[in-house]
Amino acid sequence: MSSTASLRALDYLEGLPGTTFTKLYQQPSTALAIFRRMLPHLAKTLVMAMLYMPSPLLASDLDAWVKPDPISLSARDKSLSVLQRLRMLEELEGGRRFQLAGSFARSLRLALTGGGEHRSFGVPCESVDEKQVGVEFLDAFARRQWEAILYYVVGSANAGLGGEVDISAGTKQLLQKGEFVSVRGRTAHITQAGFTFLLQEVNAQIWTLLIVYLEVSSDLQMDPIHVLSFLFTLGSLELGISYSTTNLTPTQHQMLEDLSDFGLVYRRASDTTRYYPTRLATTLTSDAPALPNSLTSTTTTDGDSAGGNNERGYIIVETNYRLYAYTSSPLPISILSLFCTLQTRYPNLITAKITKSSIQSAIALGISSAQIITYLTVHAHPILRQNPSAPVLPPTVVDQIRLWQIEGERMTSWQGYLIKDVGDREAYEKAVAYAEALGVLRKDFRNKGWFFVSRMDQMGSYFRNLAVKRKAQQQQGIEGGKVEKK
Amino acid sequence: MNIVDATDRTEKLDEGEAPSLLTIILDTNPHAWALLTESLSLSKAVANLLVFINAHIAINHANRIAVIASHAERAEWLFPALARSQKDSHANGVHGDGEDMEMQDGEAADSDGPSLPRDDANKYRPFAYIEHVLLSNLRRLMESTTADALSSTPATMIAGALTLALTYISKQTQALPSATTSAQFNYSDATAVAGGNEMSGDGAKSQASMGLSSRILILSVSGDLASQYIPIMNSIFACQRLTIPIDILKLAGDTVFLQQAADATGGIYMALDNNSRAGFLQYLMFAYLADQAARDHLIMPGEGEGVDFRAACFCHRRIVDIGFVCSICLSIFCEPLQDNLCLTCGSHLSMGNYGQKPVVVPKRKKKKRRALADGGADTPASDRGTPAP
Numbered sequence: 052m053s054s055t056a057s058l059r060a061l062d063y064l065e066g067l068p069g070t071t072f073t074k075l076y077q078q079p080s081t082a083l084a085i086f087r088r089m090l091p092h093l094a095k096t097l098v099m100a101m102l103y104m105p106s107p108l109l110a111s112d113l114d115a116w117v118k119p120d121p122i123s124l125s126a127r128d129k130s131l132s133v134l135q136r137l138r139m140l141e142e143l144e145g146g147r148r149f150q151l152a153g154s155f156a157r158s159l160r161l162a163l164t165g166g167g168e169h170r171s172f173g174v175p176c177e178s179v180d181e182k183q184v185g186v187e188f189l190d191a192f193a194r195r196q197w198e199a200i201l202y203y204v205v206g207s208a209n210a211g212l213g214g215e216v217d218i219s220a221g222t223k224q225l226l227q228k229g230e231f232v233s234v235r236g237r238t239a240h241i242t243q244a245g246f247t248f249l250l251q252e253v254n255a256q257i258w259t260l261l262i263v264y265l266e267v268s269s270d271l272q273m274d275p276i277h278v279l280s281f282l283f284t285l286g287s288l289e290l291g292i293s294y295s296t297t298n299l300t301p302t303q304h305q306m307l308e309d310l311s312d313f314g315l316v317y318r319r320a321s322d323t324t325r326y327y328p329t330r331l332a333t334t335l336t337s338d339a340p341a342l343p344n345s346l347t348s349t350t351t352t353d354g355d356s357a358g359g360n361n362e363r364g365y366i367i368v369e370t371n372y373r374l375y376a377y378t379s380s381p382l383p384i385s386i387l388s389l390f391c392t393l394q395t396r397y398p399n400l401i402t403a404k405i406t407k408s409s410i411q412s413a414i415a416l417g418i419s420s421a422q423i424i425t426y427l428t429v430h431a432h433p434i435l436r437q438n439p440s441a442p443v444l445p446p447t448v449v450d451q452i453r454l455w456q457i458e459g460e461r462m463t464s465w466q467g468y469l470i471k472d473v474g475d476r477e478a479y480e481k482a483v484a485y486a487e488a489l490g491v492l493r494k495d496f497r498n499k500g501w502f503f504v505s506r507m508d509q510m511g512s513y514f515r516n517l518a519v520k521r522k523a524q525q526q527q528g529i530e531g532g533k534v535e536k537k
Numbered sequence: 538m539n540i541v542d543a544t545d546r547t548e549k550l551d552e553g554e555a556p557s558l559l560t561i562i563l564d565t566n567p568h569a570w571a572l573l574t575e576s577l578s579l580s581k582a583v584a585n586l587l588v589f590i591n592a593h594i595a596i597n598h599a600n601r602i603a604v605i606a607s608h609a610e611r612a613e614w615l616f617p618a619l620a621r622s623q624k625d626s627h628a629n630g631v632h633g634d635g636e637d638m639e640m641q642d643g644e645a646a647d648s649d650g651p652s653l654p655r656d657d658a659n660k661y662r663p664f665a666y667i668e669h670v671l672l673s674n675l676r677r678l679m680e681s682t683t684a685d686a687l688s689s690t691p692a693t694m695i696a697g698a699l700t701l702a703l704t705y706i707s708k709q710t711q712a713l714p715s716a717t718t719s720a721q722f723n724y725s726d727a728t729a730v731a732g733g734n735e736m737s738g739d740g741a742k743s744q745a746s747m748g749l750s751s752r753i754l755i756l757s758v759s760g761d762l763a764s765q766y767i768p769i770m771n772s773i774f775a776c777q778r779l780t781i782p783i784d785i786l787k788l789a790g791d792t793v794f795l796q797q798a799a800d801a802t803g804g805i806y807m808a809l810d811n812n813s814r815a816g817f818l819q820y821l822m823f824a825y826l827a828d829q830a831a832r833d834h835l836i837m838p839g840e841g842e843g844v845d846f847r848a849a850c851f852c853h854r855r856i857v858d859i860g861f862v863c864s865i866c867l868s869i870f871c872e873p874l875q876d877n878l879c880l881t882c883g884s885h886l887s888m889g890n891y892g893q894k895p896v897v898v899p900k901r902k903k904k905k906r907r908a909l910a911d912g913g914a915d916t917p918a919s920d921r922g923t924p925a926p
Binding site: 123337 | 595597598657664668818819822823826827831833836
């Protein structure tokens, strides 16, 4: 799973109120998609184990099930944390028993067994389309539409690179709303978020854009539940099959218009009752490549046999900061030009050099070193991945890129919560260890007895449970005292 | 400054788990299922199994499934379906002409496969497809079973099914290096084999380079398998080498070798009795759904139980506690060979003094003086025989 995309989606989902989740989970397709897409691996196993369990799972049983080594324990805590954030898991009796949320469990069971009358897995068209639309056509359509969006964003960085397909006004507005570009006067300028967007994988890009779409849609009187459940339905459709629009809500009809602008669905005309999901849509809830033999591979050399099954990789970075990219497509070249000094261009190859000035000018534009490194790693040529134990990129280059960024910045800021006055040393250590296991600990100030976390809800319940336990202990102590007196 | 150090260089991109291939061997021996109709009928078991299969597919979109029926006298594919043209001529799935079987994948379902299920908006299409293919194949298998064939063999074809499963797994592993580790696979082919040689100790590493992590689940109802001892053990050792765990869920009967299979390959072994058989689905979902990645974090059931390590002899397929072993090829025999020739490798074996009563050697008197001299030397000389008590 491309983690950045799912993290953003997770953050968005988490912000929704609990009732929204209950409504969302009414749809088996949504329950299945969120289960498949958002959960860590161990959490999926836990959910499946509990799905047909007649009674709630005892926390002590869970402890007995998970191996007691620290890695497994932290994996368990992380799984429980995500499950609770997505309102899939309910704690009973102050955390001593766990139970799957009713609507979620019901829908997931329905998804596994089939049946019901929810019709959430898409209604295929009864009739056969007189003009069959092939998978290649859909892929080409999706790529054209999606690259048009990317070209628009890149084009706002260096003028003259705009694509041949114009994107609709609605999409332009959406890109502005998402602050990928900012329009000053008549020309659009790329922003930092825009760079982040560009440097992601396609799948992550789609999610990033769709989340902006979700945020905007609520302003347009579109019900986010309908929007979300339609997106998850799209993820469960099959490529190359036409689906009927008859059971869609008005909101979803409106969405079809926008989604075909993005290239997620294909419709011959805007008034037909037939739509085809493209690969961009059907891979929404999986991590398969969204654009097979995408922009880069069309230009890789045929003799490059290693590139055969890894279409994404085309960049070779050497320890001497030289960079070779097997591409002739303007889109990756212009992305590379954001942080490299281009040197030579051959029919199928460009050479470039990573220099201090090129990196720092990129950083001045708002690109972070982590983004550059991620981009280079994601698109690394298979030859760099030859040795599974060695890092993909030369460590010296990676470190140097980071150092160049750090030269300019001395401070990082996070939003979060400072926790003070935890109690004695032991309680403090335990709380810090718990926060670390959850992955929310940012910094601990050991000698002051403070620590700083990025997320509070779970820590809150942790402290509440602790307080309850302490109270119970105190009461027991009092009762015990009474007995002794008698 | 301390952000930039060597430890922070690890790749965090490959967070997704490797896809896993689950090969289920369903024992469809009609004799055994007939005995179980009271507590768990075959149709009920298959319905539960389908939910389990769907759950496996649901966990990761790249997860794969294969189901093999181990029938009375043959093993047959239930899913994926054999291509239509070859089905009838090669009903047992074994090919003499060296041609490859054409499998139809769940994704590539098209018109020449078994007739597609009716489009149903209430069911996820891959689930519906698997269910349809599996059920129609099972139905065909049952219809094609004749009474004659059943009366001749009361056993089941586990060995054949295991072999089919292994061929399928090896084919899938080679054909489908996963997207995340594809590049590694091409280059590290040799290391993958080398890792496999080191057995389970290096299991995690060889799995990582294989990309696709596979496991086998046997749902067994039949009892006696001693007649297939050798092929079963060979399959087990192949699995052990490839670090493919064999999970066993025993619904009825009692077989020695399946327990050994689970033990040798690091799989799960559980046996259900009349009471626990009703919870078949919960057993599947709780204990057997976790794949290798999840098993790293969980304590799996059945660990630490005593395993019956008995073997079957090569001459009469009897299960023996103590037997005779050929010193050349390690074949096991339940009784002394007649003309001292090993039945497997033909080596001439000598029984030595077998069958003779041991000659009691009279105690020899110790010579005190020599013992004293030894004691003085502190370390007794090794060439002297062990002193009698």
